[in-house]
Amino acid sequence: MPVTEPGEGARLTVEGGQLACTCGHVFLGAAQTPADAITLAGEISAHWIREHGEWLIRCTGVRQGARAPFTPAGQYLEDYRPEAVGGYGMTGWTHDPGRAMRFASMAAARAAWSTPSAVMTARHPAAMYAIEVIPAVFAELDTGPAEPGTTHEG
Numbered sequence: 001m002p003v004t005e006p007g008e009g010a011r012l013t014v015e016g017g018q019l020a021c022t023c024g025h026v027f028l029g030a031a032q033t034p035a036d037a038i039t040l041a042g043e044i045s046a047h048w049i050r051e052h053g054e055w056l057i058r059c060t061g062v063r064q065g066a067r068a069p070f071t072p073a074g075q076y077l078e079d080y081r082p083e084a085v086g087g088y089g090m091t092g093w094t095h096d097p098g099r100a101m102r103f104a105s106m107a108a109a110r111a112a113w114s115t116p117s118a119v120m121t122a123r124h125p126a127a128m129y130a131i132e133v134i135p136a137v138f139a140e141l142d143t144g145p146a147e148p149g150t151t152h153e154g
Contacts, residue, residue, distance in 0.1 A: 087119025
């Protein structure tokens with residue numbers, strides 16, 4: 001019997017007294033006490049984020065020694081085109097996580113961010129901005145100001 005259906009086709013089910021995800025992951029233990037319930041909730045959250053969640057790239061600042069026309073610290077990557085502007089690359093940033101690029105995994109986000117331009121491999125936005133990859137669900141809980149996205153070419 002389904003307990004909850006968070007999305008993307010995966011579900012949490014209870015069969016034979018075991019809580020499991022339809023992806024095959026079985027959660028061990030039972031919530032006998034409030035502390036057990038908190039531990040189980042944490043395990044479910046971690047599994048869901050790791051296996052079924054979406055990931056965003058957030059700028060943490062400009063790298064030391066880099067020259068950037070502005071600092072999109074705290075903003076989410078909305079657009080990234082390494083071949084744009086004659087191979088110099090282009091990034092677009094937004095305060096709104098709903099407008100941000102979404103990735104299926106942390107590894108996919110890091111791979112996309114580190115993709116260099118085939119035209120000008122020495123010039124790469126990844127060398128300019130420091131980033132972190134975070135679960136989209138955490139970004140959606142952020143209560144920061146929602147401002148229109150900005151674009152940086154270079």
